[in-house]
Amino acid sequence: MLDFLKGPVETFQEFLLLSGRAFRNIVRSPHYADDILLQMDAIGVGSLFIVSLIGFFSGVVMALQMSRALATYGAQGQIGQIVSITLVRELGPVLASLLVAGRNASGIASELGSMRVTEQIDAMRALGTDPIQKLVTPRLIAMAVVLPLLTIIADFLGLVGGWLIAYGMLNITTSQYWSTAWRALEYNDLTQGLLKPFLFAIVIALVGCYYGINTTGGTQGVGRSTTKAVVVASVWIFIITSLLDPLFVNLG
Amino acid sequence: MTQAESSPAPLPVVVEFEDVNLAYGTTPALVHLSFSMKAGETRVVLGAAGSGKTMLLKTAVGLVKPDSGHISLFGEEVTGRKESQLYGLRSKVGILFQEGGLFDSLTIAENVAYPLLNQYALHKNGNTLPPEEVDRRVRESLSFVELEHTLDKFPSELSGGMRRRAGIARAIVTAPQLVLYDSPTAGLDPITANTIINLILKGRDMRNTATIMVTHRYQDGRLMANFRYNPSSGKIERAESGQLTTRFFVMQEGRLFFEGTEAELRASTDSYVQKFARPGSS
Numbered sequence: 001m002l003d004f005l006k007g008p009v010e011t012f013q014e015f016l017l018l019s020g021r022a023f024r025n026i027v028r029s030p031h032y033a034d035d036i037l038l039q040m041d042a043i044g045v046g047s048l049f050i051v052s053l054i055g056f057f058s059g060v061v062m063a064l065q066m067s068r069a070l071a072t073y074g075a076q077g078q079i080g081q082i083v084s085i086t087l088v089r090e091l092g093p094v095l096a097s098l099l100v101a102g103r104n105a106s107g108i109a110s111e112l113g114s115m116r117v118t119e120q121i122d123a124m125r126a127l128g129t130d131p132i133q134k135l136v137t138p139r140l141i142a143m144a145v146v147l148p149l150l151t152i153i154a155d156f157l158g159l160v161g162g163w164l165i166a167y168g169m170l171n172i173t174t175s176q177y178w179s180t181a182w183r184a185l186e187y188n189d190l191t192q193g194l195l196k197p198f199l200f201a202i203v204i205a206l207v208g209c210y211y212g213i214n215t216t217g218g219t220q221g222v223g224r225s226t227t228k229a230v231v232v233a234s235v236w237i238f239i240i241t242s243l244l245d246p247l248f249v250n251l252g
Numbered sequence: 253m254t255q256a257e258s259s260p261a262p263l264p265v266v267v268e269f270e271d272v273n274l275a276y277g278t279t280p281a282l283v284h285l286s287f288s289m290k291a292g293e294t295r296v297v298l299g300a301a302g303s304g305k306t307m308l309l310k311t312a313v314g315l316v317k318p319d320s321g322h323i324s325l326f327g328e329e330v331t332g333r334k335e336s337q338l339y340g341l342r343s344k345v346g347i348l349f350q351e352g353g354l355f356d357s358l359t360i361a362e363n364v365a366y367p368l369l370n371q372y373a374l375h376k377n378g379n380t381l382p383p384e385e386v387d388r389r390v391r392e393s394l395s396f397v398e399l400e401h402t403l404d405k406f407p408s409e410l411s412g413g414m415r416r417r418a419g420i421a422r423a424i425v426t427a428p429q430l431v432l433y434d435s436p437t438a439g440l441d442p443i444t445a446n447t448i449i450n451l452i453l454k455g456r457d458m459r460n461t462a463t464i465m466v467t468h469r470y471q472d473g474r475l476m477a478n479f480r481y482n483p484s485s486g487k488i489e490r491a492e493s494g495q496l497t498t499r500f501f502v503m504q505e506g507r508l509f510f511e512g513t514e515a516e517l518r519a520s521t522d523s524y525v526q527k528f529a530r531p532g533s534s
Contacts, residue, residue: 030370032370115355118356119349119351119353120353120354120355120356122315122349122353123347123349123353123354123355125315125335125339125342126313126315126342126345126347126349126353127342127347127366127367127370127371127422128339128340128342128343128367128370128371129339129366129367129370129371130335130336130339134370
């Protein structure tokens with residue numbers, strides 16, 4: 001039993017050590033601003049289209065599905081409220097983060113993994129640069145900045161998608177839709193809507209970097225690391241959201 | 253002239269190994285390894301595959317930590333230091349990796365500029381180099397290895413020998429006091445291999461850097477030991493006996509099996525040492 005637990009505990013310990021170093025480097029010199037901007041472009045601009053698309057369609061789908069349930073109570077007018085609360089609180093952050101995890105945790109893990117197996121990370125150390133400072137910290141900062149921004153865009157486009165259905169199919173006026181959607185939101189919703197993607201971003205970046213940097217076993221190893229990074233990051237997204245939800249629901 | 257007058261001031265010790273041991277599981281990688289070398293000296297490390305040659309280089313700069321023993325670089329202790337405290341020390345060392353160790357997603361110019369732009373030691377004091385100075389030094393270093401036409405190419409677009417040359421350009425771009433070469437001629441044809449060794453000689457003698465070269469080829473060692481670059485004539489020429497500062501190491505299963513001059517290496521009657529001391533052996 002102890003042997004069985006040894007592996008995961010060791011992995012978690014190494015992960016925490018890497019995370020500690022990555023966070024410490026945020027306030028330490030040297031700072032690689034160019035790398036942060038490059039990563040922001042790769043993660044943020046690169047994911048913008050797919051996140052927008054998914055955000056928009058989740059709003060459309062939600063409005064369509066909910067309209068039937070609401071019609072039972074004659075409360076179709078409240079569609080804006082339902083769409084905005086669900087998107088801002090939960091679906092926007094989780095969907096955007098899952099997409100970015102699939103797209104970028106894998107990208108980070110395979111890039112760093114390839115560097116690892118071709119000894120480029122050792123070369124980096126030998127050339128007098130800290131691979132965590134140069135590779136992990138810029139990805140962590142970039143992800144923590146752009147994922148909340150991507151989530152805001154996904155939320156907004158989701159609301160637009162909901163409005164299209166409400167206006168086009170449910171005969172709800174534009175002002176009614178937007179005013180119910182807007183009034184439904186409290187500070188509590190906005191806080192969790194932004195705190196979640198921020199935490200998910202940290203997890204995605206660090207998990208991707210951890211599995212990338214610790215890749216062993218050649219090109220097959222790179223494949224394994226990439227898969228693990230996506231799976232582990234996605235699972236943690238759900239664990240974190242499940243832990244945070246009761247907290248915020250109680251607060252609300 | 254008395255002995256005291258003729259002997260110059262003692263040169264500083266650049267690398268020192270004191271009873272260094274390292275093992276992977278039950279396989280020994282380095283066993284009771286002790287040696288030291290002074291500024292401007294050369295060591296040629298020969299030995300069978302897996303005899304600990306590369307490990308010697310990796311432990312020297314702290315990439316791998318030994319199980320016991322002490323290593324110092326430029327008089328500063330390497331063993332026992334935290335990784336973050338080693339970056340400054342490593343900035344004084346140039347390394348050529350076995351396959352060149354170039355970053356495959358950066359161009360040749362970016363690769364050579366990498367140490368100048370990113371090195372911890374350069375950044376930490378807040379004195380990052382201006383772009384035009386970086387550009388000048390990159391071009392200078394690449395023209396030294398005759399690769400100035402490959403600035404915007406990626407490593408995958410170059411031949412093995414050219415990659416090795418680009419690796420040398422990157423290793424010496426910061427003008428380090430110590431350069432480590434890991435099998436610089438492995439897998440190259442004899443002509444390209446000679447070009448590489450000539451470049452290493454040129455780099456060594458222009459700046460009088462201490463050099464450790466791991467190699468499979470005895471010819472490489474002979475060239476390093478008997479020839480020098482003459483900066484005034486710009487040619488590689490046979491060294492006079494007083495200019496010989498090259499010693500040979502032969503490693504076997506992590507041990508320093510033999511240490512001596514080229515003449516001593518050739519005179520050795522040991523069959524293992526002889527394997528590496530025959531001209532043409534590889």
